[in-house]
Amino acid sequence: MQQNPWWRGAVIYQVYPRSMMDSNNDGIGDIPGIISKLDYIASLGVDAIWISPFFKSPMKDFGYDISDYRAIDPIFGTLADFDELIVQAHARNIKIIIDQVLNHTSDQHAWFEESRESKDNPKADWYVWADANPDGTPPNNWLSIFGGSAWEWEPRRCQYYLHNFLKTQPDLNYHCPALREQILQEVEFWLKRGVDGLRLDAIIFCFHDKQLRSNPAKPVEERKGRGFREDNPYAFQRHVHDTCQPENIGFLESLRSLMNRYPGTVTLGEIASEDSLKTMAEYTAGNTRLHMTYSFELLVDNLSASYIRETVETLEKNLTDGWPCWAFGNHDVVRVMSRWKGEEHAPAKAKLLNELLFSLRGSVCSYQGEELGLTEAEIAQHELQDPYGITFWPRFKGRDGCRTPMPWSKSAINAGFSQGKTWLPVSPEHLPMAVDLQDADKNSVLHAFRKFLAWRKQQPALLWGDIEFLDAPENVLLFVRTYEGQRLLAAFNLSAVTETVNLGGRKAMPIKAHDEVSAQCNGDQLTLSPYASFFASLD
Incomplete structure (x- = not known):
């Protein structure tokens, strides 16, 4: 153990805070709720918790639109609550990794509110602004992942601003030195509070092509990019000018220098590029960039032994001195048991998939509920919360089905998650898989999860081999x-x-x-x- 940093071979349990546990019965999970479930999380045998965003936000994209990097949104609690979470988690030998959304902010962030007012204010260059074409159209053909143009007109500046996601999520301008320095200060605020790592959302998007060149078209037969939907025009382009720019490497090295001042901390970058395996290798090369990366390569719809082998072998060939992190599920994709047709063969397939994930070379992210074998919840159209699903309904129902509240008790109100009306409905299909039932069943997916992780900790080959x-x-x-x-x-x-x-x-x-x-x-x-x-x- 002394030869390897704690994060190599670690199992990281992803907590989606809105749906973990509600402590004040407002129907939304919160930080005190997470604290109340730390004993349960510790019982799983995981090494760390990755918590999806809990920062102040108008919640247009449920926390991935941050309006203040240093504040906790009141629906989740307070900074004091977060400090207590750190203390309580560390007392149980659990590390805390927080989501950092560094590519963009909310349009309600004070920085953007200042930047949009004029072309000559102190933060005028902190976001990506561009003049219209002579005919008034956007400066190029870049598209938003959530549909439509990536450019939105701002009449106060008479310019367009860039948003790779929602129009309420304007992109920061990393070509601006003052912005880059400020972002590092925002990150250090949390390092000083004792966090053990950062999960870096959309990290490939930070820099954009300074010349604003349009992306080339992608042939129809290649529009099956992993992580991008074929019915989304975003898949119609090769994203060579709006993502993965060479300057990104320099910023990652600056970020790593900051992390090095806080020994034991780790970075985990989310990668969803044209060639994610190549980017993963590039972004972890040389022990001077990211510590780990994970991609959407194993979050695909179809499961096959040959695909998993090809994916892992390709990464191993290119990775050299980097370190991967694998995941079969997260808050952005259909739950793995539904995506890979596990309902037909539960619970055996749930046990198998967990053990397979935990046996690959690298670290692991396991999304809350995978220890129970949860399936995708059915969400009616009128119950949808996810803007992605609302836009693409009915072809794509969004991400709400994997974000529903955790089922703690089969017979309790809202499965023990909350006494109030829940932000998303508790799935009736999840009640037979509730924690209390699986705790009492020695043959359950939950018991198999705990048993395997306890055994895995004693196998150096599985941890580091x-x-x-x-x-x-x-x-x-x-x-x-x-x-x-x-x-x-x-x-x-x-x-x-x-x-x-x-x-x-x-x-x-x-x-x-x-x-x-x-x-x-x-x-x-x-x-x-x-x-x-x-x-x-x-x-």
């Missing part, structure tokens, strides 16, 4: 993790039928399986029941 994939049947993922003499074979049957694997003469000593009958190893023949995992020591 190299990874080598082996040939296996189409529906089986087979690889070896190696670290300082320990060689651990891991096998996962992703199908609903029994699979037989030839180990090629390798001598495997079984050390773990889902249960006593889910996998059998006779000589070099391994038989895996549907959705079974298997681990063995190799000579």
Whole structure:
């Protein structure tokens, strides 16, 4: 453990604060609610909590539109509450990682309110402003991820401003030195309060092409970019001028220099670029940029052993001295059990997917509810909160279905989340998966989650080891993790039928399986029941 920083091989539990636990019965989860559930989180065996934004915000994008980087939004509590969260989490040996949304602010941030007033005020260049074309149209063809042009007209300046997301989320201008310095000060405010790390939202967007060149079109057959919807015109372009600009590297190095002044802290960057695996490698190279990155590569709709192998091997080939972080789910995508058709094979598939995620080389982000095997909730159109879903309904229902309140107790009002009317409805389908029921069932997904993480902590190869994939049947993922003499074979049957694997003469000593009958190893023949995992020591 002393040879490796705490975040290498860590399991990071993502908390969506609106939906974790409501302490004051206003129907919205809050920081005191998170504190009240720290014992539960500690019981999972995770190493850190990543908390989605809780900063002051008009909540047009539920906290990803920040109006004050240094203030807690009153719906979530106070700075004193946050300080208490740090103390209580650290007392349980849990690190705290906070979301930092550095690419843009809310249009209600004081900086933007000043910047939009004129072309010559002190913050005039803190946002991305551009003159209209001679015919009044926007300066180029850049598009917003949430639909339509990425440019919005501001009559006070008679200019357009850039917004890669909602028009209420204007992009900051990182070509401005004063802005870059101010952002580092905003980050340091939280480092001084004792946070252990930063999850960096939309970090590839910080810089834009200074010449404002239009993006080239993308051929129809290539409009399946991971993380971008085919029915969204954003997928119609190659985003070569509005993301991943070379200047971004310099800012990441400045940010890393700041982090180095706070030993033990970590950065985790969100990557969703034209070539995310290449960008992940670039943004973690040289031990001078980000500590870790994660992408949407494993947040896709279709699950296959070959795809996971190809994705991991491609990253490993390019990563050199970087470190990955993997996730199967988060607050932006359909819950993994619904996306990968787990409802048909629960709870075995939920257990398998958790164990597979925790066995890949790298650190891991596990989204709240994955320890229960939660499925995507059905949200009626009139109940939608997500602006993304409201815009693209009915083709895309938005992200609300993965953001519903945690089910703590099957029989309690609102499943024990709140006594008040909840901001999103509690899913009736989640009640049979409530924490109290799974706590009482030794065969539950929750117990399997805890048991596996406790075992994983004793396996250096799973925490820090190299990874080598082996040939296996189409529906089986087979690889070896190696670290300082320990060689651990891991096998996962992703199908609903029994699979037989030839180990090629390798001598495997079984050390773990889902249960006593889910996998059998006779000589070099391994038989895996549907959705079974298997681990063995190799000579």
